[in-house]
Amino acid sequence: MWYNNSDIRIEETPLPRPGAGEILIKVMSCGICGSDVVEWYRLPNAPLVPGHEMGGEVMACGEGVDAFATGDRVFVAPKVPCNQCTYCERKQFPLCTEVKERLPGGFSQALVVPETLVKNGVYRLPEKVTYDQSTFIEPLACVVRAQRLTRVEKGSTVMVIGCGMSGLLHVKLAKSRLCTVIALDINPAKIEMARRSGADFCLNAVENVPEKLTDQGIRKPDVVILCVGVMAAVETAWACVEKGGAVVFFAVPSPDKRVVIPINDLWTKEVRVLTSYYCGPPDIVDAMEHLDSGRISVDEMITHRFCLEDIAEGFRLVCDGRESIKVIIRPNE
Known part of the structure; x- marks a missing residue:
């Protein structure tokens, strides 16, 4: 639970249950994004559980979910567009304001993915893409979009x-x-x-x-x-x-x-x-293909891995910026 960069607490909550159309994810890896430590950006919503660069394993599916099954390895997008508004028709997916549900914070041992994200924001991980590599999918998708725009x-x-x-x-x-x-x-x-x-x-x-x-x-x-x-x-x-x-x-x-x-x-x-602020579904697909094919290698960029109890040290390293490139939290280790 993030209150600010100097006040990060580990809190205990009951294991959530997925409702109709939802899935329960066991978080295997979640990266600390540079935006996670920008206090002017995050403080208006504090306290919150951050973490949006995540890969995990499906633990349970709610009623009506047949696209995924227990044990599936997945990446979950932080948010999804509606695919129906004017912005989406123009492929300006980051500007869509019709869908307001966000991924619950990935710095947790488990989380429930809302129905809207289950339908449009959950992707099966290719066999060659590891959980740690999956934490690069969202940032790489943002990079893909920026270079396409320019x-x-x-x-x-x-x-x-x-x-x-x-x-x-x-x-x-x-x-x-x-x-x-x-x-x-x-x-x-x-x-x-x-x-x-x-x-x-x-x-x-x-x-x-x-x-x-x-x-x-x-x-x-x-x-x-x-x-x-x-x-x-x-x-x-x-x-x-x-x-x-x-x-x-x-x-x-x-x-x-x-x-x-x-x-x-x-x-x-x-x-x-x-x-260039975010990415859209086509950029996520491109990013996954780049990682799966090996055209973009990322393992050498991972400088630190921490368990959830040591996340404050991970945040310190990202805030400092001198010793780290990619800091990954593994909540279930």
Whole structure:
């Protein structure tokens, strides 16, 4: 039960029972997302059980559920679109507001999946995808959508600013699409991780990045993907993006920060400024295929695994950000 990043409690509750149309899931692995530790984003709903990057095993099915059976290995999406509204018709699934049910927090030994999610948000895990790997499905799906929106394609030059878990997934996906990738971070360990993930050029973000690109003969990026919300990263994005390119806010600064867009400069360069917040069902399917085929490898990104009793240490590591990439909680160990 999360009250804030410094107040995380283990609480005992009765094992829930699935009602009609519901399923009971034994949570095997659940990743701590960067958004889980953003207090301005989470505090309005506190106290809550967080956790939305999860894979588990079906323990029981409620009346009327015939699509799944006890023992099935599954991934559960945090929320689902209605597939009927104007936004869904336009494939703008993250904007759908018709379905308000969310996945109960995955940092629990077991949870009941609501009927709406059972119908449209539960996916059987491919045989080759482990429970730990399943915690990457939702974040990778978000990465898939962001790169689709910004039209990342073969031959593109892509700059990723911030080489945490999401940034590294962007590096890996762009490389799988035969792009040239420039990776930026201030942490030497994460810069090295980006290099091992396939980035062609790895630079320290504290340096004069535009100057470094020129000195090393590196082409300006067609797409700049912001995976950190610090203001200095935003300024770097404006300074580096190529004419006709795009800057995508995959992460954003806190609400008290005002982002100033150099619109006159970007106007003459015809630069697009985009945001990408979540994903849709097609992106989840794509992400699962990338993991199942091995096109995107993720095991080397897992730096820590904890049992539920030690989750506070996992949150501390993610908040600190210097020693961890992917932190996974295994509630039933």
